[in-house]
Amino acid sequence: MKRKHKRLTFVAIALLLLGTAAALVLAAFEDNIVFFYSPTDLAEKQVADGRRIRLGGLVEEGSVKISGGAITLFRVTDLKTTVAVSYKGLLPDLFREGQGVVAEGRLNAGVFTADEVLAKHDETYMPPEVAEALKKSGQWQGQDKK
Amino acid sequence: MFHRFANPTRFLRFAAVIQPWIAAITVALIGSGLYLGLFNSPADYQQGETVRIMYVHVPSAWMALFCYSAMAGACAIALIWKHPLAELSAKATAPIGAGFTFLALVTGSLWGKPMWGTWWVWDARLTSMLVLLFLYLGYMALNNAFDDPARGAKSSSILALVGFVNVPIIKFSVDWWNTLHQPASVVKMTGPAIHASMLAPLLLIGVGFTTYYLWVMLIRIRYEVTANKIRTLQRRQAATGESQA
Numbered sequence: 001m002k003r004k005h006k007r008l009t010f011v012a013i014a015l016l017l018l019g020t021a022a023a024l025v026l027a028a029f030e031d032n033i034v035f036f037y038s039p040t041d042l043a044e045k046q047v048a049d050g051r052r053i054r055l056g057g058l059v060e061e062g063s064v065k066i067s068g069g070a071i072t073l074f075r076v077t078d079l080k081t082t083v084a085v086s087y088k089g090l091l092p093d094l095f096r097e098g099q100g101v102v103a104e105g106r107l108n109a110g111v112f113t114a115d116e117v118l119a120k121h122d123e124t125y126m127p128p129e130v131a132e133a134l135k136k137s138g139q140w141q142g143q144d145k146k
Numbered sequence: 147m148f149h150r151f152a153n154p155t156r157f158l159r160f161a162a163v164i165q166p167w168i169a170a171i172t173v174a175l176i177g178s179g180l181y182l183g184l185f186n187s188p189a190d191y192q193q194g195e196t197v198r199i200m201y202v203h204v205p206s207a208w209m210a211l212f213c214y215s216a217m218a219g220a221c222a223i224a225l226i227w228k229h230p231l232a233e234l235s236a237k238a239t240a241p242i243g244a245g246f247t248f249l250a251l252v253t254g255s256l257w258g259k260p261m262w263g264t265w266w267v268w269d270a271r272l273t274s275m276l277v278l279l280f281l282y283l284g285y286m287a288l289n290n291a292f293d294d295p296a297r298g299a300k301s302s303s304i305l306a307l308v309g310f311v312n313v314p315i316i317k318f319s320v321d322w323w324n325t326l327h328q329p330a331s332v333v334k335m336t337g338p339a340i341h342a343s344m345l346a347p348l349l350l351i352g353v354g355f356t357t358y359y360l361w362v363m364l365i366r367i368r369y370e371v372t373a374n375k376i377r378t379l380q381r382r383q384a385a386t387g388e389s390q391a
Binding site for chain 1: 188189190191192193197200222225226227228260261262263264267268269270307308310311315322323324325326328329330331334339340341343344
């Protein structure tokens with residue numbers, strides 16, 4: 001075998017091993033790499049009350065209520081499970097019913113008390129007129145059904 | 147045919163001819179793309195005018211990954227086949243890629259604040275992109291860390307190849323784990339999830355950034371080849387000077 005073929009084989013095998021090792025590490029740490037838990041994860045994992053976590057999902061339609069003292073109450077859903085959230089503070093511009101949201105805070109007796117709420121949007125981009133036309137023709141596939 | 151251009155002298159002649167053309171194409175593509183994107187494309191149905199940050203952010207992020215892949219490929223060629231130009235092009239690519247990565251991180255942060263409500267989060271996409279910036283910086287630092295340039299080139303090439311594991315992690319981070327960053331809009335199985343009027347400027351700038359990369363690469367490689375020649379001449383002169391003394 002020529003020297004450059006030896007080097008090629010060596011580099012190829014080394015990269016393969018490295019890739020496998022990286023894949024195993026990432027798979028093992030999956031729980032720590034995810035940015036948020038869905039309401040279903042939360043129900044399945046039995047997260048202890050008072051532990052700081054992030055909860056992500058869609059803001060349930062018709063669930064947003066502004067109560068006194070700038071407190072916003074809403075429910076986060078993954079269309080299977082729903083969690084009630086209470087949040088005191090300013091909401092991001094993209095926060096609206098039917099849109100994605102990530103709330104950071106603690107679970108207390110079934111209610112998630114958030115101290116930070118971030119908006120999450122999807123990967124669809126289009127002009128408003130196109131969105132209107134799609135909704136009219138019934139071909140709308142976006143998150144918010146309004 | 148690539149062996150022809152691996153000869154530095156022939157490459158220099160070829161580079162001098164095509165460089166002005168690439169420069170003209172780059173200016174035309176980025177200029178028209180920015181005009182379309184900033185002044186002549188619709189606002190987004192959800193994000194409004196803020197969506198225009200996309201026309202710089204997304205192509206920068208593409209280039210960050212493209213440059214790293216090109217750099218790792220060149221490093222592999224340099225390590226295995228010892229082509230003289232491969233090492234030079236890897237070295238020339240690093241700062242360009244680092245620049246694009248930095249641009250993607252900064253524009254992403256500026257976009258994140260109004261849309262998500264935060265400048266930065268440690269989700270998988272953002273974190274792996276920051277790691278990419280550190281890989282570029284690490285490559286450049288290691289390349290310059292040795293008195294013997296050949297040793298620096300070899301160690302930094304190995305670092306670049308090891309760091310290549312990060313590239314698929316960045317690309318698929320939004321699919322493998324849940325992240326605050328949304329999944330890919332353009333390169334996806336079901337076709338682009340982005341309206342044609344917004345996709346056009348995005349692609350123009352994407353291609354423009356690629357030709358910009360080629361343009362800067364030509365300048366940097368021509369500089370490196372000339373600098374090598376000067377070093378060789380100086381060494382020869384010093385050697386003859388010593389023998390005469």
